[in-house]
Amino acid sequence: MADRPPPPAANPPANFVRAIPEGDSRQRLVCNDCGFINYENPKVVVGAVVREGGRILMCRRAINPRQGFWTLPAGYLELNETTADGARREAWEEARAKIEIDGLLAVYSIPRLSQVQVIYRARFAEPGIEPGPESLEVGMFRWGEIPWDEIAFPSVRWALDHYREIGETPHFAARSNPPGELGNF
Template sequence: MNITAFSHATRFFSYKLKIVDLANSYNQGIPPAGYPERIHRVPAMNIPIIHCSTCGSKVNTEIPPGDHRPRQVCPSCGQVHYLNPKLVVGSLPVWEDKVLLCRRAIEPRLGFWTLPAGFMEADETLAEAACRETFEEACANIELQGLYTLVNIPHINQVHVIYRARLLDTGFHPGEESLETRLFSEQEIPWDEIAFRSISLSLRNFFEDRRRGSFTQREETLLPGTAHLP
């Protein structure tokens, strides 16, 4: 490695460490000196970009030519950084009249129940992401039965996508991010222990549609809530 490459690598590594420190400070409710104030605990993805991921220089907030929104722009290399929404993709697996839920082994919402879901990877389709996350979190084999709920959550820059799915067998068991996996009837759902509002919404829609005998693809938008995130 030549001196220039080593310098860039060292600068980038220092930048990554600084971002981790910034994330920890924001999530503890302690805005770092010289950076924007955040009062509430926020997901790391909502923390503004501070340093350029290309060259490591501190960025400015400005409206680039031809744009209409403030962006983080690097004054050194000109790189414009965009904060785009993250896709969370999962499934609603069904066996007979019961739904498969996972009890979370990680934060946020450690110990609460959820559908198997997670962040979509860069090299996969929505369907592939749903199947992968279901297998990773519940070691469950499924057959997708169509896109079911799309939940916009603009205040945390996320879109949650849930597929209806049929369990192919009952050989499921907890993956690394789950403490427990279990089938629940509608009457058994622990509504007060569901991790996220998007999951509660998807489950309630599912049981309502099942009673009607017709499943309709739904799009919803969640505003900031206080009961639990998001």
């Protein structure tokens, strides 16, 4: 999962200034020439808890942040992509896994990073995994084998715990941040 704050806005183009538009309460980038407002919005992260035979797919990160730590296959949603399509794409990019999504597991708010994370529960659509370009290695772990001391991000632990809570229940309500976890870690 992505755990980095969005980069600060680059110096705005010469005709943009930071101002509070009429009827708004926050500073925005506003074009001095035409009044266009360039809204800066949170990033959406998509991913999945992919399971098979009592084991969960995890990826050891080949990139920063948290290079060398374990995560679920997840990353930023692309433009013109559904959240489910993004989760399938991330599983392919990180673990060369083709997955079938069978439910929305959780939606996490991480305001410190300006992120919303949408995590699905999924299973393999086809057999086979191997590291993609963003993974050093991938593996299937039983609950007791998960490298808990090497988990990349708190929200990975949340998703794993939420998956364990619902297991293979066919119908369940999507989870959110655990009590007391406001995503300000």
